[in-house]
Amino acid sequence: MAETKTRRRGAELEQAILDAAWAELNEVGYTRFTIEAVAARAETSKPVIYRRWPNRAELVLAAWEHSAPIPPRELPDTGSLRADLVYVFTRIADRANSIMGEVIAGVMGETFRHPEVIEALRAQLTRSSELTDTMNTIVRHAIDRGELAPVRLPLRVARLPLDLVRNELMLCGEAVPDEMITELVDEIYLPLLRGLPPA
Known part of the structure; x- marks a missing residue:
């Protein structure tokens, strides 16, 4: 039920993921960057991220452009x-x-x-x-x-x-x-x- 309270959609969810990806990238670098860690930081799931960015490279590029x-x-x-x-x-x-x-x-x-x-x-x-x-x-x-x-x-x-x-x-x-x-x-x-x- 906690998930229902924090569920985000659209631009709000996308921004949370990109912010989390940028923070993760700056903290651990590209080599240790994982979709799993970004999902945990953004309080979402890996499938949600993969629906938007099919691999970590494209997520990193999107986070770079955003941040x-x-x-x-x-x-x-x-x-x-x-x-x-x-x-x-x-x-x-x-x-x-x-x-x-x-x-x-x-x-x-x-x-x-x-x-x-x-x-x-x-x-x-x-x-x-x-x-x-x-x-x-x-x-x-x-x-x-x-x-x-x-x-x-x-x-x-x-x-x-x-x-x-x-x-x-x-x-x-x-x-x-x-x-x-x-x-x-x-x-x-x-x-x-x-x-x-x-x-």
Whole structure:
């Protein structure tokens, strides 16, 4: 009868599962991550989880997308394009440093047993709609301040901060240091933005 009192459905249940999965992932890492542990943490059952996510890799990717976005509403207008970019790159690195490398490596390993997982990973790495919104906001502010000529931000350029940070993380295998963030901004991303063709 206790189950009836705590039964959740729809978005509420999904959020509880994704929150539990993210907490479990941060606590034990990808290698020791299990659907059973997530079910216990979320106070639900394994079949309920498997109806939504057919394997742990897809659940992990969903939890990552749910719990580690960069919400545009948290973006401060610092008054400087460079400072805005350093802020966003730092946010990405902070969220990526602890877990992203292990998640990507673990999910890639799952593709041998579940080939469909690679499509979920590809979608996860290319979607990044909130990051795209954030970068468009930053560029719009810079144009309004006269720091950039009016330009259209291509999708690949909008997603590039995540790609750059992820690449450094995969190469270094450890936290991306602050000096690396400033190099990515000053040597790659700012020159790229300034070299985009006019809108």
